[in-house]
Amino acid sequence: MTNQQRVKQFIVENFYVADPGALGDDTSLIEGEYVDSTGMLELIAFLENAFGIRVAENEATPDNLETIRRIVAFVDRKAPPPAKA
Amino acid sequence: MVLRIDVAEEASRAERAIREQVLGTLKRRGAVVGLSGGIDSSVVAALCSRALGRERVVGLLMPERDSSGDALRLGGVLANHLGIRHLVEDLTPALASLGCYERQLEAIRMVVPEYGEGWRCKLSLPSILDSDRLNLSELTVEDPQGNRKTQRMPLAGYLQMVAATNFKQRTRKMMEYYHADRLHYAVAGTPNLLEYDQGFFVKQGDGAADFKPIAHLYKSQVYALAEHLGIPEEIRRRPPTTDTFSLAQSQEEFYFALPYGEMDLCLWAHDHGTPAAEVGAVLGLTAAQVERVFRDIEAKRRVSRYLHQVPLLVGEER
Numbered sequence: 001m002t003n004q005q006r007v008k009q010f011i012v013e014n015f016y017v018a019d020p021g022a023l024g025d026d027t028s029l030i031e032g033e034y035v036d037s038t039g040m041l042e043l044i045a046f047l048e049n050a051f052g053i054r055v056a057e058n059e060a061t062p063d064n065l066e067t068i069r070r071i072v073a074f075v076d077r078k079a080p081p082p083a084k085a
Numbered sequence: 086m087v088l089r090i091d092v093a094e095e096a097s098r099a100e101r102a103i104r105e106q107v108l109g110t111l112k113r114r115g116a117v118v119g120l121s122g123g124i125d126s127s128v129v130a131a132l133c134s135r136a137l138g139r140e141r142v143v144g145l146l147m148p149e150r151d152s153s154g155d156a157l158r159l160g161g162v163l164a165n166h167l168g169i170r171h172l173v174e175d176l177t178p179a180l181a182s183l184g185c186y187e188r189q190l191e192a193i194r195m196v197v198p199e200y201g202e203g204w205r206c207k208l209s210l211p212s213i214l215d216s217d218r219l220n221l222s223e224l225t226v227e228d229p230q231g232n233r234k235t236q237r238m239p240l241a242g243y244l245q246m247v248a249a250t251n252f253k254q255r256t257r258k259m260m261e262y263y264h265a266d267r268l269h270y271a272v273a274g275t276p277n278l279l280e281y282d283q284g285f286f287v288k289q290g291d292g293a294a295d296f297k298p299i300a301h302l303y304k305s306q307v308y309a310l311a312e313h314l315g316i317p318e319e320i321r322r323r324p325p326t327t328d329t330f331s332l333a334q335s336q337e338e339f340y341f342a343l344p345y346g347e348m349d350l351c352l353w354a355h356d357h358g359t360p361a362a363e364v365g366a367v368l369g370l371t372a373a374q375v376e377r378v379f380r381d382i383e384a385k386r387r388v389s390r391y392l393h394q395v396p397l398l399v400g401e402e403r
Contacts, residue, residue, distance in 0.1 A: 030219075030384065036387065036388060037219065037221055037222075037384075037388070038240065038243075038244070041221060041237075041240040041243060044237075045239060057211070057235075057236065057237050060219045060237070061218055061219060062217055062219065065219065
């Protein structure tokens with residue numbers, strides 16, 4: 001499963017997403033009302049556990065966490081996938 | 086100045102509404118007002134006193150372990166100034182037996198295990214003016230030597246901290262209703278427009294009331310009204326505080342992005358479609374900073390929908 005799929009699956013399973021098809025990689029999770037600030041704490045805990053990263057206080061920004069695409073890019077920067085042999 | 090009001094006319098309008106609502110609609114004989122020593126509850130008490138007569142208003146001072154002595158003293162100053170009856174109800178024993186302080190402590194120790202006797206704490210939000218940050222509360226603790234540290238709380242700790250702290254607002258409201266029921270009075274709510282609109286209240290806590298006579302007024306308008314009503318200067322000059330945590334905390338640190346005067350203007354501008362650049366020029370902020378404040382206003386409105394929501398019934402899904 002790709003990081004994009006893991007992140008999307010977590011969001012769909014943990015928050016109220018009436019139509020998962022409408023949740024695109026560039027949909028704002030906040031303005032689309034999928035994730036509120038409490039949900040954001042849940043999402044951060046998920047990212048830290050699932051990808052073995054630490055989201056620092058100053059990294060909790062819309063630039064890093066507002067959409068699935070940004071989250072995946074952030075995770076990739078923090079925990080680069082292992083180089084292929 | 087867009088927020089200027091005719092204070093005499095506004096006071097008369099509020100007083101008429103209070104008389105009609107308390108005596109007519111609610112069929113109660115007077116009003117109970119929780120006095121925090123702050124500007125909002127002082128103005129509400131003054132309006133109630135003018136509307137209903139000072140003999141029909143009771144002010145409640147409800148200190149607890151973490152509240153400032155200043156709040157209690159100024160509440161007393163206000164009650165004496167207005168000549169209304171006032172009662173002091175120390176809520177510390179009730180809050181202690183509900184486990185408010187213990188549960189807070191347990192939540193704090195999830196992130197700061199050494200937190201204990203002599204330490205103090207507060208919850209705050211990062212500044213969205215400095216950088217574009219999500220609204221995630223941070224815990225600041227101070228050890229007995231005055232060393233401070235701030236960190237984000239994990240979800241469970243944060244939720245427990247808020248839930249335990251909410252005992253304070255809800256216990257105060259319970260006490261207000263005790264006296265209201267005993268006297269056949271109504272309970273006055275004291276939010277101003279900023280607080281009411283942005284959800285700066287605890288559901289079934291300070292958000293609960295029978296009438297809310299200043300919820301349509303921006304905070305700076307409440308100050309103007311306070312001056313007109315002759316609220317003692319010491320109360321009018323005191324900076325707004327939440328008086329909820331053991332460390333002193335400003336309201337903008339805890340909830341609002343900006344001090345109230347600027348927040349009032351941003352809220353007004355947001356609701357009247359004023360471009361961010363224009364607002365920024367007036368307030369000395371960049372357009373990008375004002376855009377962030379606008380987004381924050383919308384985010385808080387989304388949160389406040391739950392707080393304002395009356396209980397849902399089956400058959401009302403439309």
